[in-house]
Amino acid sequence: MTAASSLIGELRSFLAEESARIAHDFSRTADGRVAVSQRTRLVEEILQRSWHELVSAETAGPCGFALVATGGFGRGWLFPYSDIDILFLHADRGSEESHKDSVRQLSQELWDLKLKLSPASRTLAECERFDPENTEFTISLLDSRYLAGDRDLVARLRDQLIPRLVARQAKPLLQGLAEVTRERHAKFGDTVFHLEPNLKEAPGGLRDCNVAGWLALISSMSKLGDWPAANSLRGPVRKQLEAAVEFLMAARCFLHVRHGRDDNSLSWEAQDEAAARRIGVPQHEPLTAADWMRVYFGHARAVQRAVAQLLEEIPEAWSSIRSQVRNWRSRPSSPDFSVVDGMIFLQRSSSLQDPEMLLRLFHFMAHHGLKLSATTEHSLEQALPALAVAPPRGAELWLYLQETLLQPHAPEALRAMHSLRVLTLLLPELKAIDSLVVRDFYHRFTVDEHSILAIESLHRLNQSQSEWDRRYAELLSELEDPELLYLALLLHDTGKGVPSTNHVEASLEIAGHCLDRLDVEAEERSTVLFLIGNHLEMSANLRRDIFNPETVAAFAEKMGTPERLKMLCLLTYADIKAVNPEALTPWKAENVWQLYIGAANYLNRSADQRVHGDANGEKLARLRSLAPVLGAKYKEFVEGFPQRYLRVHSAEEILRHMEMADRLGRDAVQVDLRRGRHWYELTLVTRDRPSLFASLTGVLAAWGMNIVKANAFSNDAATVVDTIYFTDRFRTLELNLSEWERFKQSAVAVLAGSADLEKMLRDRQRGEKHARIKVVVETRIDFDDEASSTSTLLQVIAQDRPRLLHRITSCLSQQKCNIEIALIDTEGQMAIDTFYLTSEGKKLTAGHREKVAKALHADLRDLESGS
Amino acid sequence: MTKVEAVIQNSKLDAVKTALQEIGVEGMTVLEVRGHGRQKGHTEVYRGREYSVDLIPKTKLEMVLPDAIVEKAVQAILVSARTGKIGDGKIFLTRVDEAIRIRNEERGEGAL
Numbered sequence: 001m002t003a004a005s006s007l008i009g010e011l012r013s014f015l016a017e018e019s020a021r022i023a024h025d026f027s028r029t030a031d032g033r034v035a036v037s038q039r040t041r042l043v044e045e046i047l048q049r050s051w052h053e054l055v056s057a058e059t060a061g062p063c064g065f066a067l068v069a070t071g072g073f074g075r076g077w078l079f080p081y082s083d084i085d086i087l088f089l090h091a092d093r094g095s096e097e098s099h100k101d102s103v104r105q106l107s108q109e110l111w112d113l114k115l116k117l118s119p120a121s122r123t124l125a126e127c128e129r130f131d132p133e134n135t136e137f138t139i140s141l142l143d144s145r146y147l148a149g150d151r152d153l154v155a156r157l158r159d160q161l162i163p164r165l166v167a168r169q170a171k172p173l174l175q176g177l178a179e180v181t182r183e184r185h186a187k188f189g190d191t192v193f194h195l196e197p198n199l200k201e202a203p204g205g206l207r208d209c210n211v212a213g214w215l216a217l218i219s220s221m222s223k224l225g226d227w228p229a230a231n232s233l234r235g236p237v238r239k240q241l242e243a244a245v246e247f248l249m250a251a252r253c254f255l256h257v258r259h260g261r262d263d264n265s266l267s268w269e270a271q272d273e274a275a276a277r278r279i280g281v282p283q284h285e286p287l288t289a290a291d292w293m294r295v296y297f298g299h300a301r302a303v304q305r306a307v308a309q310l311l312e313e314i315p316e317a318w319s320s321i322r323s324q325v326r327n328w329r330s331r332p333s334s335p336d337f338s339v340v341d342g343m344i345f346l347q348r349s350s351s352l353q354d355p356e357m358l359l360r361l362f363h364f365m366a367h368h369g370l371k372l373s374a375t376t377e378h379s380l381e382q383a384l385p386a387l388a389v390a391p392p393r394g395a396e397l398w399l400y401l402q403e404t405l406l407q408p409h410a411p412e413a414l415r416a417m418h419s420l421r422v423l424t425l426l427l428p429e430l431k432a433i434d435s436l437v438v439r440d441f442y443h444r445f446t447v448d449e450h451s452i453l454a455i456e457s458l459h460r461l462n463q464s465q466s467e468w469d470r471r472y473a474e475l476l477s478e479l480e481d482p483e484l485l486y487l488a489l490l491l492h493d494t495g496k497g498v499p500s501t502n503h504v505e506a507s508l509e510i511a512g513h514c515l516d517r518l519d520v521e522a523e524e525r526s527t528v529l530f531l532i533g534n535h536l537e538m539s540a541n542l543r544r545d546i547f548n549p550e551t552v553a554a555f556a557e558k559m560g561t562p563e564r565l566k567m568l569c570l571l572t573y574a575d576i577k578a579v580n581p582e583a584l585t586p587w588k589a590e591n592v593w594q595l596y597i598g599a600a601n602y603l604n605r606s607a608d609q610r611v612h613g614d615a616n617g618e619k620l621a622r623l624r625s626l627a628p629v630l631g632a633k634y635k636e637f638v639e640g641f642p643q644r645y646l647r648v649h650s651a652e653e654i655l656r657h658m659e660m661a662d663r664l665g666r667d668a669v670q671v672d673l674r675r676g677r678h679w680y681e682l683t684l685v686t687r688d689r690p691s692l693f694a695s696l697t698g699v700l701a702a703w704g705m706n707i708v709k710a711n712a713f714s715n716d717a718a719t720v721v722d723t724i725y726f727t728d729r730f731r732t733l734e735l736n737l738s739e740w741e742r743f744k745q746s747a748v749a750v751l752a753g754s755a756d757l758e759k760m761l762r763d764r765q766r767g768e769k770h771a772r773i774k775v776v777v778e779t780r781i782d783f784d785d786e787a788s789s790t791s792t793l794l795q796v797i798a799q800d801r802p803r804l805l806h807r808i809t810s811c812l813s814q815q816k817c818n819i820e821i822a823l824i825d826t827e828g829q830m831a832i833d834t835f836y837l838t839s840e841g842k843k844l845t846a847g848h849r850e851k852v853a854k855a856l857h858a859d860l861r862d863l864e865s866g867s
Numbered sequence: 868m869t870k871v872e873a874v875i876q877n878s879k880l881d882a883v884k885t886a887l888q889e890i891g892v893e894g895m896t897v898l899e900v901r902g903h904g905r906q907k908g909h910t911e912v913y914r915g916r917e918y919s920v921d922l923i924p925k926t927k928l929e930m931v932l933p934d935a936i937v938e939k940a941v942q943a944i945l946v947s948a949r950t951g952k953i954g955d956g957k958i959f960l961t962r963v964d965e966a967i968r969i970r971n972e973e974r975g976e977g978a979l
Contacts, residue, residue, distance in 0.1 A: 542877065543877055543878060543880065543881070544877065544878045545876060545877065545878045546877075546924075547909045547923075585899065587899040587900075587901060587924055588899075590901075590920065590924065591924050593918070594909070594911065594918070594920060597911050597913035597918060598911060600913060601911065601912075601913060777915075778915070780915045782912075797914060797915035827914065830914065830915070832914050832915070
């Protein structure tokens with residue numbers, strides 16, 4: 001047996017024994033750092049002995065050739081199954097040539113020992129060359145360490161070459177490192193909160209720990225021109241990183257030993273075992289897998305924040321977009337906050353004592369999409385204990401929260417709030433789902449991350465180019481109260497954090513508490529609870545036949561109003577999208593959409609199902625509590641109104657209508673005008689008669705108002721309730737308080753027949769200009785004689801213009817059609833008007849329909865041409 | 868060994884799965900698919916725009932079974948998936964040359 005082969009034999013058994021011993025020690029102590037350094041020394045010894053045997057028996061020879069440990073090995077972090085990074089360093093090409101054989105022999109032997117080498121070979125000069133395509137190699141040099149061979153050579157590498165290289169190439173190095181890191185993060189959805197995270201590569205993992213060290217090192221080295229004397233990371237960040245590294249080391253060793261290979265995925269089974277063996281938390285009390293994962297996420301978050309901080313603070317590491325932003329002129333200004341280098345600073349550091357300041361800070365973040373500076377975060381962390389004693393609550397909190405949720409950068413602000421523990425301060429209901437791992441095969445992220453991601457999916461709709469996304473984006477833009485949808489998304493899975501058989505029920509209960517604390521109004525509260533309670537409804541319907549009219553009808557009835565239907569459709573879209581990146585397949589997106597339009601059409605076509613006797617219990621109860629005497633007459637009033645009337649109006653609104661109806665004895669025309677959240681609202685209550693709706697819309701046209709939505713209903717007692725939501729194009733009402741009264745009087749006069757509507761319209765016409773048409777809408781006039789048993793349905797789709805509605809309704813009036821119900825809506829520049837028509841109490845005959853269609857087409861053409 | 872492929876209505880998936888489990892079928896693959904046979908597509912007009920679906924969403928089941936229970940499985944699917952209307956779907960049978968279990972390289976009907 002040759003010396004070499006006996007050496008191999010010896011080394012093989014040495015390696016096997018020592019590896020077993022290290023594994024055994026680790027299984028007892030669960031000390032990752034010790035295991036890792038023991039393995040490092042083991043491999044070192046093997047490499048050194050092999051070198052002496054095969055390359056050179058001299059103590060520090062041969063001259064001009066050396067073996068260097070790089071990367072993780074150089075750092076002293078060798079995990080049981082990770083690759084061993086080494087560098088064959090040559091003084092020059094000559095050395096490379098002459099040692100070719102021994103390098104081959106050495107590599108062969110080490111492979112035979114089943115050691116996974118990752119070797120590189122370079123001359124000293126080659127090391128100094130920086131290749132922007134291969135920043136990894138240069139970075140691995142930062143961790144280089146002498147193993148065997150020419151000491152001087154390695155000393156030249158470390159003491160001279162590397163500092164020179166870094167000083168010269170700091171910028172591209174930092175940029176390259178930052179870019180590679182960002183790409184890696186993007187692959188993992190930019191979040192630490194995976195259900196089965198990859199300890200090495202995922203954000204907040206070991207790779208990120210190294211990145212933090214490198215960023216700081218390169219930065220200081222380039223300033224000093226030499227290796228820094230002390231660790232470049234400071235204070236609390238350094239402590240957090242060290243604690244995280246301890247934990248992650250233990251966890252990664254555990255995974256390697258468990259899997260017998262370089263597998264860094266924390267599968268569920270692994271989580272169970274890690275928790276049982278208290279890996280990384282040896283002193284802890286016995287803990288569940290979910291608790292153990294919370295410890296992991298705590299460390300991962302800290303690491304991610306440290307890296308994010310460094311990426312923000314080192315200008316060379318900025319993304320190209322950020323560098324551009326810095327050069328823009330406009331600077332967001334505020335008396336409370338200043339923005340320096342794209343980060344938010346407080347004008348006065350003590351100001352966070354005021355809880356309202358905290359809310360304003362996050363609103364500012366959500367509005368501008370900027371991050372907090374390290375100093376601000378620090379001040380925040382200091383202020384938290386005091387804020388925890390008396391956290392903001394009630395209507396003020398809800399007001400800020402609403403506004404924040406609607407801002408374009410809300411998801412980023414929410415994530416920042418969450419990672420700084422502010423979100424759970426403001427909404428303790430979220431504590432139960434904080435970093436919560438729930439095991440099912442579809443979800444990729446923790447429950448809290450899922451909820452925030454769902455909100456982000458909706459915010460992102462506007463930027464998407466995909467055809468599907470644009471349809472949903474249109475729906476989103478039509479919502480009256482999108483903030484309710486966002487709040488529902490935030491709370492919809494809170495039930496998963498408490499043991500229960502049905503997480504929907506549990507979420508409802510928890511959300512109820514939250515809504516109480518935020519002092520949310522009754523109608524809004526009911527909407528949020530409706531969304532949460534029904535959040536699985538559309539998905540459930542995908543398992544049925546979505547083209548079956550009965551399925552669609554049942555679903556639509558459950559939704560009740562188009563507004564709620566839209567909200568639930570968007571909630572479903574967001575919920576599925578946030579499960580995992582592939583969850584919203586075209587199959588699902590198409591089905592959800594088809595179900596939506598089926599239900600939307602159904603709601604339009606079934607608006608005339610009347611209320612009889614059995615009135616909505618909840619509304620009745622509420623009415624009675626608001627006005628016991630008048631409320632009792634509710635049944636009488638509501639009899640004969642379509643169901644839609646009850647669903648669309650709140651109890652308070654219905655009460656107002658009843659009060660107005662009560663006064664009809666004194667004034668036959670009751671008109672109410674008020675400013676709503678998005679639009680003005682004009683309500684008319686009066687006795688039914690021909691051309692009423694046409695006259696009402698005429699008044700609005702004559703005053704230059706633009707009708708956005710409207711509903712017209714009547715009950716069995718022939719009392720009409722018409723509600724018109726409009727915008728004030730010429731700001732008449734906004735600029736002149738007195739005009740409010742005049743407008744109302746004008747409406748009453750026209751409806752009472754004492755004012756000349758035609759003259760008013762003519763006067764207005766003279767001053768009109770035509771609005772620019774951005775999207776051309778073709779006129780469509782469709783009749784449906786089947787949908788209702790008592791009326792003929794008419795749907796008109798046309799280019800939205802001033803006076804459009806008045807033209808249509810006057811035409812219908814002239815054609816002797818009675819409008820039983822009107823549902824008026826606008827989508828961008830498209831007007832969508834639905835009418836339930838009768839003539840002499842019956843449906844329209846075919847001949848009549850034709851006449852009406854012709855007349856409408858003619859009138860609309862005239863309107864188009866400006867006459 | 869026979870591969871059984873069945874294209875069925877979405878709403879029948881649960882019923883078919885239960886029926887197959889009852890006769891001892893232990894494994895299957897479920898896919899979300901779109902397609903059509905003679906069933907016409909569906910057009911819905913929403914706000915003046917037409918949304919046509921000529922590839923209708925369906926569910927496809929695939930399983931490889933020992934020949935002994937193939938006919939029982941086919942009957943189970945027929946009974947549980949049928950509504951009697953156009954669009955109920957179809958079942959296809961093909962012969963399979965070999966089946967291998969990845970975990971332990973077991974072959975043949977034992978691997979099913």
